[in-house]
Amino acid sequence: MLRVHNTHELFAAVETLAHSVPLRGERLAIITNGGGPAIMAVDALSDRGGKLAVLSNETIEKLSDVLPSCWSHANPVDIIGDADITRYEKAVNILLDSDDFDALLIMHSPSAIAPGNKTAQRLTEVLATHPRTKRFNVLTNWSGENEAAQSRKIFTEAGFPAYRTPESAISAFMHLVEYRRNQKQLMETPISFGDTSIVSGENKRNPRHVHDVLNHLLAQEITHLETHEVRPVLESYGFKTLPTWIASDPAEAVHIAEQIGYPVAIKLRSPDIRHKSEVHGVLLHLRTADEVANGAQAILDRVSMNYPSARIDGLLVQRMASRSGAQELRISVHNDSVFGPVILMGEDAAAWNIHKDAAVAIPPLNMALARYMVINAIKTGKIRQRSNLEQIDIPALCHLLVKISQLIIDCPEIVDFDIHPLLASGTDMTVIDASMTLHPFSGDKQARLAIRPYPKEHEESFTLKDGRKILLRPILPEDEPKHKDFISHVSVDDLYKRFFSDVGEFNHEALANFTQIDYDREMAFVATSLITNDEGKPEEIIIGVTRALSDPENVESEFAILVRSDLKGVGLGRILMEKIIRYCTQSGVKRITGMTMPSNRGMIMLAQKVGFEIDVQMADGVVEMLLPLATNTPE
Template sequence: MSIRNLSHLFEPSSVAVIGASDRPLSAGAVVMRNLLTGGFKGPIMPVNPHQQAVAGVLAYPRVEALPIVPDLAVLCTPGASVPELVGQLGRIGTRAAVVIATDVDRPAMLAAARQHGVRILGTGSLGVLVPRIGLMASFSHLQALPGKVALVSQSGELCGAVLDWARPHGIGFSHFISLGNGDDIDFADVLDYLANDDQTRAILLYIEQIRRRGDLVAAARAAARNKPLLLVRVPDHLEIRRPGAFLSEALATPEECFDATVRRSGALRVGDVDELFGAVETLARARAVPGNRLAVVSNGGGMAMMAQAEMDEPGGPRLAVLSDQTRQKLTTLLPAGTPIGNPLDLGLDADAKRYGEAVRTLTEAEEINAVLVVHAPNAMADPVAAAQAVIETQKRQHGAVLTAWVGEEAVAPARRLFAEAGLPTYATPGQAVRAFRHLVHYRRNQTMLMETPPSQWEGFAEARVLARPIVERGLLAPEGMLIDSEARALLAAYGIPIQAAERAASPEEAAAAAERLGFPVSLTLDRPDLARKTEAGAIALGLDTAEAVRTAALGIRRRVAADNPEANNAGFTVQRSLYRPEARLLIAGIACDPLFGPVIVFGEGGRAVEVPRDHTVGLPPLNLPLARSMIGRTRIARLLKASETRPAADRDAVAEVLVRLSRMLADNPEIVACDINPLFADDEGVVALDARVRVRSWEDSDRRRFAILPYPAELEENATMKDGTPIQLRPIRPEDEPAHADLIAKMTPQDLRMRFFGLVREVQHFQLARMTQIDYEREMAFIATRYDAEGNQETLGVVRTVVDPDNQRAELGILVRSDLKGTGLGHTLLDKIIRYQRVRGTGQIFAQIMSENMAMLRLARRAGFRPHPSGEHEVIELVLDLQNGPPEAS
């Protein structure tokens, strides 16, 4: 994955068309026509050995005959010729090519491309369009309008359809990119490029298939931090569902794992292309919303019911419950007899004043996150006046307002007013609610993007010690299955409450164990390879006597042995029956997706887990906010709340189980599957009744690697300042934000000017969040900390690097508290980051500093940096080459 040479593809100064032709409807003819009519300012050079000119432009017989080296070549030739042509282009210096053909020897093509650094868009690509520079290097049937949205698609057919749809809707693009088969350039490469393109305000992806994960998640997370990232993925409806050996494996489908990745990447997934562009419009026009509580106000009950019908998704939009204060305000403002509720029906005769007062009151209410205003035309109401009242009210209140003026001719002027005012407007209440859902999900996904769960919790050192021998024994067992007692011990080591049990080798031992534990008991055949023990008849519940236990044990062996003869020698697990009448039955577990790696599964548990399919999937590592978000996405989350007949379950205890599962997985990457089912949850907490775990030797593959890196606790180390003061050097964490703000507050204005190249009066929360909530895949920040007199951890300094996607150059920044200069802290921090980037294999570290910053210049020179002109006035670039041995000694 790399952005190397992508500028030649997206910003070429010259283009060659290999296989250019005048033959009607041929790819070579269409590409030439598009390039010539698109307005591209650079040379366009057709290559055709049989024609002197193509489309009136002088043609060249072969690649070597071209008068200048083209930045970009579009290959419109048969597939068999592509590898040789790529080699010829590479030898003359071309660095980007679009390959239209599909019948290509791809290994040969890629070998030729890599030898010369040629980037390939395709095979099977429709081409690339950059309307801003008039580049229409494509055989699409239409040109694209200029705009600020980039579309990246694997489907050429989809590209053509979108262009056909977008032009009459006035939608333009900064880039229009057809990946085709993505043999070289893929989604990750393009995301890395577009994330830093100042002409692109939003990125849209149309995904059919992802063959490899690579840097996709890191690239998506990096892009989503800068601008909205929205996508459509065509689900594989032909996927055959087979029961997994573990329930969690059966529940964690590829689609659900993909959705989990989208959520953690800060992106937004929508259903189709029309919804894709609608979501872009919504995010561009609507104000951000802090929650999912919606108020609906309309001039008719039917319209409000249409909106309410869209609110059925767990964790999605909900009708806000009006407070007594809000109800009282509405009662005094609206005509007598108006029913006060949500939705709020203003009546068919609702005039502009009534609309304005209702919207003002609802946007002021703290219990409401957004207001949907609906209007249906009738003879008693003026839609334009009502719209003007809503616009004026929103301007004064600055609340989140969405509108749905239903109809066509009568409401068209009102919709134009909303568009001019920048208020999102929709044709139906259902569309408006779906748009609000986009806002809710986008906000939540952006919040999840900023979560950086810890790599270690305090007190888990002992858990890791206890877990290792259990896991190692499991690696030697058939199929890597832990026996029941080992699975229970592993969970217990990580603090997951599990019901005590005894293992018995025979029916007689089972009876004796039952007498020790106390009746009633449950009895389970100890066969860890048996996935669905209830269906197999391997469980007996509520046994009250020793004789009942012996009889049940013999019956279990007989039933299971009918299909599994070796069950005649299997032992049993005996446990005291647990009486928790108010408990909800849950499942929690682990599975490994082939593409996105380990995932955590949570949902409704019990005997028929796969029937209701009420579950969700999340990417580890998890912290408590992420775990709570997982719980909230399930329907059973509602049943965890209190009702008239039973108290609320302890949701925090449930969330903690998910976090501890994530911790267990991070410490023991050999775990490939785990089921905790059922997990009882009530007001007393949680307890697991049964657990199954499978392990397998570690392998370095997408299936086993976390898609999102956890906090790298292994990089923590102790150090001392010159005066002997002990400090800790460690990666920055989100919870360091207050201490980071304090660090900046203790800097002198001059030091801040040197670091940030300008006067810094105040650093905002979002800026501090960006500094402390980092993606360790692409960025690293080490802080120096110590405890102050009150026992609080304070930040003394920070050093930071941001690495390009190719890992060639890392940009450096360093900040040491102004009163700690001369303590050696700057040298210690700089040494720490140099050692880290050297291990990462980074090519260079560079920093741009003001020429008057002599302290930083001296520090960098002692560490081996060399100054170079930066091309900017009063700015010096310092460069350290990490590939030529260690830096010089200071």
């Protein structure tokens, strides 16, 4: 995932990523025959937050042996304007032999001593033959027009991106860096935090109650909800809100204010006036009965004068929330014609431009993705951490964003949703005002989402032969620690049969690939059970996993099953096998395939029992399994 800001940058990013290998790090080395362009490149790198590699003493000594004594003795490696092709070649080879950098930018300014085309041709040969070239991303900048254009073509045809200016080359390198950073953040292991955990038993949301509330309102043809109507929905998902009372007239507003205590806020309640600011329909910090009575009457008078036909359903009265040290944020959900629901977040402001003032995310959000959204909002100035206000607790804000995401996923009737403002003070997140727009919905509620959320409908409970109760459910990104523990309970022999090779300890990247899947393209089910941990509390563990990966046409799906080595013979393997078969059948897959070793007799016998065709290929040491499916094409 990479964000660009214009069409030129879009095509430049595609060019760079198409010719790149994954960055090992973010250190850039620069070699140049022109000091000025190199300085421009370094300035651009600094402006974009990039890192200039530091050359080791060993590398500097090797370069000093082949370069003039007046060379830069640092990065950028300025090989001086009189550099010929041979000097370029020697310097590039020395750099490629080192481990001082992660990407190399080769720059060239027009020179009669080192003609652009000949230098480019020779360097492509050097890069193609050096054994370590593939370890690095190599970018080139050949400045100039006419002849330089031909030089850039030579590099491009050889598979090395070429750029016309130092700035565009640095921009390309930073695309690689930002892509790496984004991928790293997206692969962070999410934290199960409070009621965002689907499997922890702490999920406090009540979607059934919310559906009843929304359908009741829609049955009355009420499609726009104000704060007091939204409040029951929010409280069903664990949001902290301010109590709100309805007053029919100024006198009742005074009575309510006397009961709840001053200071109070009063707000117009009218289905015909969406933006209360049009009639100054919100008054804050009213401290006496006279202020409430006069303010309420003034609101009603302004409505009568400016909107004589508008319906007035009274006034809303709230006790003023303490705003001392709190930051006012705005969080909205809008439906985009392409991406479906999108979540927007920024600082609360009268003139809120979603294109300039808001960070954007697409549900579903987990804690890692929510944190990415918050950090991005802070980095880009959409949210500013002010020294005179209490610092926002990032995990608490992430928790709130995850709850908003879950609300939108659960309730397709919600077309638009606006929290305006949210008071954020440390860990305290209080919704002051909120509004919703509703529309009747029928059909697949997940089809409207750009990213398929956790498919809870696939959860099933079973009892094993030993009496152990298990939950079979789709895998979650949060399962990474549990998956690591699960693998530690699988024998070396069983792992060899599963992966067809000796495997060591799985690192974070490998475990993230197992647990962070796109449910539209791949499915993995984990069998979990509860144990009592050392603290005497119930803890969920993974005891088995089955997964299926379908081809792009959804014709064939390859399956795999792995069970804890100490839990064989209790029927878990068959439960996992039948689960993945049911899933593939429901998904419209035409056939399931798998591969194992002839020595894996347990898997072969299980596959035969459920109807797989078995093809033993002793010469190759593999057993191929095939199960044609009588599929039900999904709607």
